[in-house]
Structure formats: structure tokens, C-alpha cells
Amino acid sequence: MTNISIPEIDIDTNRSHEPEDWRRFFGFSTDHKVIGIQYIVTAFFFFLVGGVFAMIIRGELLTPESDLVDRTVYNAMFTMHGTVMLFLWTFPVLAGLANYLVPLMIGARDMAFPRLNAIAFWMIPIFGIVLIGSFLVPGGPAQSGWWSYPPVSLQNPSGNLINGQFLWLLAIVLSGISSILGAINIVTTIFRMRAPGMTWFRMPVFVWAVLSAQIIQLFGLPALTAGAVLLLCDLVAGTSFYDPAKGGDPVLFQHFFWFYSHPAVYVIILPVFGIFSELFPVYARKPLFGYKVVAVSSLIITGLSAVVWVHHMFASGTPGWMRMLFMFTTMLISVPTGIKVFAWVGTIWGGKLRLDTPMLFAMGGLVMFVFSGITGIMLAAVPVDIHVNNTYFVVGHFHYVIYGATVMGIYAALYHWFPKMTGRMYNEGLGKLHFALTFLGTNLNFFPMHPLGLQGMPRRVASYDPEFAFWNVIASLGGFLLGMSTLPFLVNIVGSWVQGKKVSANPWRAIGLEWLIASPPPHENFEELPIVVAEPYGYGMNEPLVSNADKL
Amino acid sequence: MKKQTILTLAIAAIGIAAISWWVGQESYTWFPPQASAESILIDRLFSVLVTIGSFVFLGVVGALIYAVLFQQAGKYESGDGPPIEGNIPLEIVWTAIPFVLVMGIAFYSYKIYDQMEIRGPMEHDHSAAMVMSGSGDEIEVIAKQWAWEFRYPAQKVTSTELHLPVNQRAHLILKAQDVIHGFYIPAFRLKQDMIPGQAGNFEFTPILAGKYRLRDSQYSGTYFAAMQANVVVEPAADYQNWLRRSAATTPAIAHNTAFAEYNQKSTRAGWKTIVPAAPPIVNYSNPND
Structure with a gap:
């Protein structure tokens, strides 16, 4: 079933000279745990950068007039906010969690391709610098939104060859390559490196979810990356794939873009579903309800995610039959998603709940995910979408997905596995304060966007009619609160990493291979490879997970 | 005990349904005035979606709040909950109901869309409406x-x-x-x-x-x-x-x-446009x- 002998030898030969101290986090380490933490920390830095952009946006939107920054600056802000948050925060932080957790969870000593893993990571700071560096070129950074729809993205007021849009496209292409490399690595690892006895239906749901998500990267990202290369050709080489003035078709780019960028939402949310599925059993002390169905539903979502992209283009001049077809497929995807939600409620129900910080974040994330799922079905209904498409209703919807569910889920994961990663416990009081501020800030920030969208306020505007002022002020205050909410987190994580209370191998009494070994885990994770003998969520069943627990 | 559980659940469901119906009626006030024939159809569809959505949301959140209030482990309690791994009939039901529900919503949306008769720019057809517009x-x-x-x-x-x-x-x-x-x-x-x-x-x-x-x-x-x-x-x-x-x-x-x-003349620094x-x-x- 699994083939472990060759990678084992490979790892043994190139691991012996690495430093064991903090310096390894700043070098070209091939240890998946080091790379995982490198991803997470780098991504969090960019999360703060993207957050500063967001607060400049919310500052401008405090008043109806365009009065805080110039309109060009505002447009650059929302373009960079979206780009940084997706390509430099959400994707990398989830790649980091997958990197850290997947080999531990399946009982492997490292990823399948450790050097490729390091290369994929180090491309992130490189394209991050390219992207942020675009602030310094004449004409400023890209200002065409993170969609970069032509013809707007092809207009080049500065007249320079090296302009913000050029650097933006370069960064996106590099990001795409990095993610494809990461996806190849993770998928191969899950297929080939599982420990003896780790059959498909003994894999934790997080691993299932990561596998489903990374398969999307493999079929979807080539479309976006190729589409971006064509746009780059139009911009710098005078081709006319998308330029209507020269006979090109601008809507073609929209298809390339959304063929990947809708499934990309599932690349983001599936691992978060995985996190929910891991955490609820631990903090409710019950097995995951309907484990096999939850595991397989991720793969069904992967399949359906490939055939829903046109729902982003209902107003783009798509013919009626296409609108109807994609409405039906989009509605269908809510079924496997609904199964998961009910399974989580079934897991929590009747358990013995412990409301530690990770559980608070996971439950808060679940509530906001349900809300965003309901607005998502409204958006799938073509007649409603015709009205709210490209309004703040959509912005509110996807921020509930991306912040309400995803960022909350990521925080839950970071708190939950913090003791494993560092060997120390975080401060519970600061953690709860962080949760309260984040939950409040998220709802204050993003709920008002729904009434604004229903009233007809378009997204991406630097100024608006005074009738929209009330909800915008509340949203802005929520946004600033959300900015402040990161402070207790930073204090907690940095402080606890340095001098938190030392913990045992398994402070949560959780079931899982990663909890059978020391915190933090030794270099190659397992002394002897685990022999798995049970399904992953045996809470209350008193059964061993592996047959050689004392030899790991 | 079982009878009591069913009764409690039924009362909760009726309560949630009543609130959802009220929210659905409220949803008409969330829009600008209904100034086109199409807007009446769209607002009605949206109201139906809000009613169904409220019911689902309140149901899920209600269950979670109940669990948080009444099913917490004691401070020094270290036991596990009941090892229930699933329930096949229940799982079939909660797959079938959402499936029927969203397909129903899709068909209803299709009907509304059909009544609106919006013509996209790629449909240069010559139906009755187009001839009249000449x-x-x-x-x-x-x-x-x-x-x-x-x-x-x-x-x-x-x-x-x-x-x-x-x-x-x-x-x-x-x-x-x-x-x-x-x-x-x-x-x-x-x-x-x-x-x-x-x-x-x-x-x-x-x-x-x-x-x-x-x-x-x-x-x-x-x-x-x-x-x-x-x-x-x-x-x-x-x-x-x-x-x-x-x-x-x-x-x-x-x-x-x-x-x-x-x-x-703007005093604010900006880029070339x-x-x-x-x-x-x-x-x-x-x-x-």
C-alpha cells in the first residue's frame, strides 16, 4: 500500500548537517515542520500588510466623498488588499498548515520532495517583494482590482514597460508556479508516504480535505497562470487576445480567471473544513459524526467546483442557458457542504464540550460559515444575483467566507497545534480576548455590507451617495476593531513561544499520530514508523490508534 | 422522555419557523423602491430565500447555543462523550432534504427568470419582443x-x-x-x-x-x-x-x-491616470x- 523505503534514505542523507536552533527558520531547511512554520510566519506578516491596506480602504469609506487618499491610491489599495490577502496570506498560511500537519498525520518522516518543498516556499517572499515593490515604480501598483479584467488592466497611463500591472502579473505567475509545485508535493506525499496501516479510511479528515484542495490546484491553476501569461503578452508584447479594440475578447479572460478563481475558494475553505472536522471531536470528546461521508464529500466538492465558475459572470453578458446551467451546478455544491455542517453539529451535540480558545474560534467560524453559505445560495439564484452582483452584498458574503470562516478556522488551528509546534502553551485569557474581539469585529465589519449591497452600493467605489453612510461608518469601526484584534494574538504567540508553560506530548488528550510524539516533534518525526490499527476519531472507545505507540 | 424530546423539538421548530417568516416579510424593506416590473419578482424570490435561510441558520445556531449552554464538561471532568460514530438514516435524510431544497430553489429561480425575460447581449434573437421594439x-x-x-x-x-x-x-x-x-x-x-x-x-x-x-x-x-x-x-x-x-x-x-x-488641482498625491x-x-x- 505505501512505499516508504526510498524517501527514507533520501531524507537520512541530507538531514544530518542542519542546525537545530532558531537559525534553521531563516535558512533553506528541507524539514517540513520548519517549512510549515516559515510559511505560517511569512504569511502572517503579509496578513498584517493586507490589513493595513484594508484599514486605509475603510478609512476612505468613513465618509461619502473621496477625501482621504487620491482615487488612484484607493484603487491600488483595494487591488493590493485582495491580492495580498489571497496570494500572500490565505494560500501560504494554509500551505504552511498542510506542510506541518500532513506528514505528521499520515505517519511520514517528511514530504515526498523536501527540496521542492523549500523552493516552493522561498518563491513566496520573492514574489511578495515583487508585488510590494510595485509601489516604487512610476505609475504605482496595479489598479485594476484583483480580477485584473481587461481592457482596464491593459490601459497603461504611465506608458512604462515595467509598470504596476506588469509586476502584478509577474507575481501572480510566480505564485501560480509555487502553488503548483506545492500541490504536486502534497498530493504525492498523501498517495505514497502513508504509514503502514494508514488506509484511506483511516486518514484524518484534514488530510482528505487537503488532498481535495490540492487536486483543485493541479487542474485549476494552469488555467489562471496561462490566462495571466496571455494578459502579460497583451500588456507588454502588443498581442490582442483580450483587447476588443484589436479584435480580442475580454470575456475570454473572465472565463480563464474564474475557471480557477472560483475553485480557489474551495482550495481555501476545504482545509478549513478539515480543521473544523479535527477540532470538534477533540473539544466535544466525541467521534466525528459520519466520518466517511464527511471525508468523501470533500472530493465531491472538488469535482463540482470545476463546473460552477460562470456564476461569477451572470451579469457579464452570458446567455440565458449558461446562466441557468451554472445556477443548477452552483446550487448542487451546497449539498456536500450542508452534509459537513450537519455532521459537525452532530459531533458537538451531546458531547462534553470544552470551550478552550481553539474551540471558540472553530464554533465562531462555523456560525459565520453557515451565514455565508446561506447568502451564497442567494447569490446562486440568477435573478437575485443580477441585482446584487458586483455590489457590497457580494463583498460581505465572501468576507464571511474568507474572514468569518477561514481566518477564524486558521486561528483555531494555530492555537490548537501551537503546543505541538513549540512545546509550550499559549495564554488562555489572551486567547479568549482575541476571540471576542475577532468575532465582534468580523460581524461589525462585514454584516453592514449586506444591507449596503441590497440598497445598490457597488463594490470598489472610492466615493458613494450619502444614503450609504450609516452602514459604512459601522463597517469601518468594525474594520479598525478587527485590526486591533491582532494585537493580543501577536503578544500571546510571541510571549508564549519564548516563555510559555512547557507542555506534554498531548495537552488536549487528542487522538492522532501527531499527538503520540514529543512536542515539538523530533527531526524526522517518528523513531519507528507507526503501524495504524484504527480509524482516526476513537473518542470514548478506549481503542489504541497504533500498535507500536511506545516505540515512536 | 422521548415524547418530551419530540415535543420540545416541535415547539422549537414552530418558533423558529415563525421568526423566519417574519424575517422574510421584513426583507422587502431592505431594498430600494420597487420601480420596475422585474423588481417585484426578484424581491419575492429574495424573500423566500431569506425565510428558508433564516430557518436553517436559526436551527443550526440554536443547536450550537443549546450545546454551549447545557452540554459543557465540568471543570474537573475528564470523561468522553458517547462514542456515536454516525447514523445512516439521519445522514440520508440530511443529504436528501438539502438536495430537494436547493433544486426547488433553482427551479423557482428559473421560473422567475423566465418571467423576467431579460435578454442578454449575446442573444440577438428575433422573437416577438424584438420585432415590437422596431x-x-x-x-x-x-x-x-x-x-x-x-x-x-x-x-x-x-x-x-x-x-x-x-x-x-x-x-x-x-x-x-x-x-x-x-x-x-x-x-x-x-x-x-x-x-x-x-x-x-x-x-x-x-x-x-x-x-x-x-x-x-x-x-x-x-x-x-x-x-x-x-x-x-x-x-x-x-x-x-x-x-x-x-x-x-x-x-x-x-x-x-x-x-x-x-x-x-488636487493637493493629494496620486499616480498618473x-x-x-x-x-x-x-x-x-x-x-x-
């Missing part, structure tokens, strides 16, 4: 960075304000000159992207006299947010009057927010825009 009543809508201009070719009128007669089907021809723009009137609940090089036919029926906002809904560059215009829906007689008066007026340069702002198109020269423009 009456010379078409209004050309021109979008450019960053101005709206409306042309009434039969009456030789140009305007920066869109005037429409109430209770008559409006026939628009949407033309974008430079980049993609979006034709969006929230009070009508209607929106259509305008692709350069593809003239799009667009039809709807205004049913309520008044003044509304037309906004660009597809991001079009620097002054995107300023690209708005007024839409005046008025009785047929007033509409004809307006056309006659406007036709007799000599064309003049209209006010344009983007152009004016661009030519104003595409130069806004010259303000339209039209028979009619409202100086208060």
Missing part, C-alpha cells in the same frame, strides 16, 4: 470613462439624464466605448455588463414614477465611483414634453464629475447632478 423607441446608452450619455435617435435628443415613460417597456441599446462598464439601476434590480464592440439589447418595464440612480457596476478605472447618472421615470405626457423641450434646446457641454475632478473623456455635449443635462 418601433423606433430604442434609447442608446453610451458608457465611456467616465460618463453616461443617452441618445434618443428618433427624437434627435441627447441627454446625461435617462428619461423613461412609466408603464411602458423600455428598449435600450447598451454601448461601451473603451472598457467594460456595467449598467445598473438598483431601483429596477437590473444589471448588465456592457462589452466594448458588442451592442447589447436590454429591456425592462419601469412601473413607478420617480428619480433613481444609475451606477456603473463593472469596475472601470480611476473615476469608476463617480460614474453615476440620474434616471427619471415620468408619466407618458411629461416624457413627451421633455423630449420636445430637449429637442428644441441647443446642445451644450454637460457637467461631468470625473472630468471636473481631473482638472481640479487615464485622462477622462471630454464631457458629453447634449441637449439636456441637469446642472444639479
Whole structure:
């Protein structure tokens, strides 16, 4: 079933000279745990950068007039906010969690391709610098939104060859390559490196979810990356794939873009579903309800995610039959998603709940995910979408997905596995304060966007009619609160990493291979490879997970 | 005990249903006025979705809140919950119900869409509606960075304000000159992207006299947010009057927010932008825009 002998030898030969101290986090380490933490920390830095952009946006939107920054600056802000948050925060932080957790969870000593893993990571700071560096070129950074729809993205007021849009496209292409490399690595690892006895239906749901998500990267990202290369050709080489003035078709780019960028939402949310599925059993002390169905539903979502992209283009001049077809497929995807939600409620129900910080974040994330799922079905209904498409209703919807569910889920994961990663416990009081501020800030920030969208306020505007002022002020205050909410987190994580209370191998009494070994885990994770003998969520069943627990 | 559980659940479900119904009725007030025939259909669909959505949301959140309040482990309790791994009949039910529900929503949306009969720009068909529109009543809508201009070719009128007669089907021809723009009137609940090089036919029926906002809904560059215009829906007689008066007026340069702002000396640091198109020269423009 699994083939472990060759990678084992490979790892043994190139691991012996690495430093064991903090310096390894700043070098070209091939240890998946080091790379995982490198991803997470780098991504969090960019999360703060993207957050500063967001607060400049919310500052401008405090008043109806365009009065805080110039309109060009505002447009650059929302373009960079979206780009940084997706390509430099959400994707990398989830790649980091997958990197850290997947080999531990399946009982492997490292990823399948450790050097490729390091290369994929180090491309992130490189394209991050390219992207942020675009602030310094004449004409400023890209200002065409993170969609970069032509013809707007092809207009080049500065007249320079090296302009913000050029650097933006370069960064996106590099990001795409990095993610494809990461996806190849993770998928191969899950297929080939599982420990003896780790059959498909003994894999934790997080691993299932990561596998489903990374398969999307493999079929979807080539479309976006190729589409971006064509746009780059139009911009710098005078081709006319998308330029209507020269006979090109601008809507073609929209298809390339959304063929990947809708499934990309599932690349983001599936691992978060995985996190929910891991955490609820631990903090409710019950097995995951309907484990096999939850595991397989991720793969069904992967399949359906490939055939829903046109729902982003209902107003783009798509013919009626296409609108109807994609409405039906989009509605269908809510079924496997609904199964998961009910399974989580079934897991929590009747358990013995412990409301530690990770559980608070996971439950808060679940509530906001349900809300965003309901607005998502409204958006799938073509007649409603015709009205709210490209309004703040959509912005509110996807921020509930991306912040309400995803960022909350990521925080839950970071708190939950913090003791494993560092060997120390975080401060519970600061953690709860962080949760309260984040939950409040998220709802204050993003709920008002729904009434604004229903009233007809378009997204991406630097100024608006005074009738929209009330909800915008509340949203802005929520946004600033959300900015402040990161402070207790930073204090907690940095402080606890340095001098938190030392913990045992398994402070949560959780079931899982990663909890059978020391915190933090030794270099190659397992002394002897685990022999798995049970399904992953045996809470209350008193059964061993592996047959050689004392030899790991 | 079992009987009591079923009773409690039934009472909870009825309570949640009542609240959901109320929220669904409230949802009509979340919109701008219903100024087109299409808006009535869309608001009704939205209200149904809000009712169903509220029921699901309150059900899930209610269960979670109950668990948090009554099913917490004691401070020194270290036991596990009951090892329930699943329940096949329950799992089948909660797969089947959402499936039926969303398919029902999709069919209902399809029906509403069918009634709206919005014609996208790629459907250059020659159905009855199109033949009727050959009456010379078409209004050309021109979008450019960053101005709206409306042309009434039969009456030789140009305007920066869109005037429409109430209770008559409006026939628009949407033309974008430079980049993609979006034709969006929230009070009508209607929106259509305008692709350069593809003239799009667009039809709807205004049913309520008044003044509304037309906004660009597809991001079009620097002054995107300023690209708005007024839409005046008025009785047929007033509409004809307006056309006659406007036709007799000599064309003049209209006010344009983007152009004016661009030519104003700004004290704020910004980057180089595409130069806004010259303000339209039209028979009619409202100086208060």
C-alpha cells in the first residue's frame, strides 16, 4: 500500500548537517515542520500588510466623498488588499498548515520532495517583494482590482514597460508556479508516504480535505497562470487576445480567471473544513459524526467546483442557458457542504464540550460559515444575483467566507497545534480576548455590507451617495476593531513561544499520530514508523490508534 | 422522555419557523423602491430565500447555543462523550432534504427568470419582443470613462439624464466605448455588463414614477465611483414634453464629475491616470447632478 523505503534514505542523507536552533527558520531547511512554520510566519506578516491596506480602504469609506487618499491610491489599495490577502496570506498560511500537519498525520518522516518543498516556499517572499515593490515604480501598483479584467488592466497611463500591472502579473505567475509545485508535493506525499496501516479510511479528515484542495490546484491553476501569461503578452508584447479594440475578447479572460478563481475558494475553505472536522471531536470528546461521508464529500466538492465558475459572470453578458446551467451546478455544491455542517453539529451535540480558545474560534467560524453559505445560495439564484452582483452584498458574503470562516478556522488551528509546534502553551485569557474581539469585529465589519449591497452600493467605489453612510461608518469601526484584534494574538504567540508553560506530548488528550510524539516533534518525526490499527476519531472507545505507540 | 424530546423539538421548530417568516416579510424593506416590473419578482424570490435561510441558520445556531449552554464538561471532568460514530438514516435524510431544497430553489429561480425575460447581449434573437421594439423607441446608452450619455435617435435628443415613460417597456441599446462598464439601476434590480464592440439589447418595464440612480457596476478605472447618472421615470405626457423641450434646446457641454475632478488641482498625491473623456455635449443635462 505505501512505499516508504526510498524517501527514507533520501531524507537520512541530507538531514544530518542542519542546525537545530532558531537559525534553521531563516535558512533553506528541507524539514517540513520548519517549512510549515516559515510559511505560517511569512504569511502572517503579509496578513498584517493586507490589513493595513484594508484599514486605509475603510478609512476612505468613513465618509461619502473621496477625501482621504487620491482615487488612484484607493484603487491600488483595494487591488493590493485582495491580492495580498489571497496570494500572500490565505494560500501560504494554509500551505504552511498542510506542510506541518500532513506528514505528521499520515505517519511520514517528511514530504515526498523536501527540496521542492523549500523552493516552493522561498518563491513566496520573492514574489511578495515583487508585488510590494510595485509601489516604487512610476505609475504605482496595479489598479485594476484583483480580477485584473481587461481592457482596464491593459490601459497603461504611465506608458512604462515595467509598470504596476506588469509586476502584478509577474507575481501572480510566480505564485501560480509555487502553488503548483506545492500541490504536486502534497498530493504525492498523501498517495505514497502513508504509514503502514494508514488506509484511506483511516486518514484524518484534514488530510482528505487537503488532498481535495490540492487536486483543485493541479487542474485549476494552469488555467489562471496561462490566462495571466496571455494578459502579460497583451500588456507588454502588443498581442490582442483580450483587447476588443484589436479584435480580442475580454470575456475570454473572465472565463480563464474564474475557471480557477472560483475553485480557489474551495482550495481555501476545504482545509478549513478539515480543521473544523479535527477540532470538534477533540473539544466535544466525541467521534466525528459520519466520518466517511464527511471525508468523501470533500472530493465531491472538488469535482463540482470545476463546473460552477460562470456564476461569477451572470451579469457579464452570458446567455440565458449558461446562466441557468451554472445556477443548477452552483446550487448542487451546497449539498456536500450542508452534509459537513450537519455532521459537525452532530459531533458537538451531546458531547462534553470544552470551550478552550481553539474551540471558540472553530464554533465562531462555523456560525459565520453557515451565514455565508446561506447568502451564497442567494447569490446562486440568477435573478437575485443580477441585482446584487458586483455590489457590497457580494463583498460581505465572501468576507464571511474568507474572514468569518477561514481566518477564524486558521486561528483555531494555530492555537490548537501551537503546543505541538513549540512545546509550550499559549495564554488562555489572551486567547479568549482575541476571540471576542475577532468575532465582534468580523460581524461589525462585514454584516453592514449586506444591507449596503441590497440598497445598490457597488463594490470598489472610492466615493458613494450619502444614503450609504450609516452602514459604512459601522463597517469601518468594525474594520479598525478587527485590526486591533491582532494585537493580543501577536503578544500571546510571541510571549508564549519564548516563555510559555512547557507542555506534554498531548495537552488536549487528542487522538492522532501527531499527538503520540514529543512536542515539538523530533527531526524526522517518528523513531519507528507507526503501524495504524484504527480509524482516526476513537473518542470514548478506549481503542489504541497504533500498535507500536511506545516505540515512536 | 422521548415524547418530551419530540415535543420540545416541535415547539422549537414552530418558533423558529415563525421568526423566519417574519424575517422574510421584513426583507422587502431592505431594498430600494420597487420601480420596475422585474423588481417585484426578484424581491419575492429574495424573500423566500431569506425565510428558508433564516430557518436553517436559526436551527443550526440554536443547536450550537443549546450545546454551549447545557452540554459543557465540568471543570474537573475528564470523561468522553458517547462514542456515536454516525447514523445512516439521519445522514440520508440530511443529504436528501438539502438536495430537494436547493433544486426547488433553482427551479423557482428559473421560473422567475423566465418571467423576467431579460435578454442578454449575446442573444440577438428575433422573437416577438424584438420585432415590437422596431418601433423606433430604442434609447442608446453610451458608457465611456467616465460618463453616461443617452441618445434618443428618433427624437434627435441627447441627454446625461435617462428619461423613461412609466408603464411602458423600455428598449435600450447598451454601448461601451473603451472598457467594460456595467449598467445598473438598483431601483429596477437590473444589471448588465456592457462589452466594448458588442451592442447589447436590454429591456425592462419601469412601473413607478420617480428619480433613481444609475451606477456603473463593472469596475472601470480611476473615476469608476463617480460614474453615476440620474434616471427619471415620468408619466407618458411629461416624457413627451421633455423630449420636445430637449429637442428644441441647443446642445451644450454637460457637467461631468470625473472630468471636473481631473482638472481640479488636487493637493493629494496620486499616480498618473487615464485622462477622462471630454464631457458629453447634449441637449439636456441637469446642472444639479
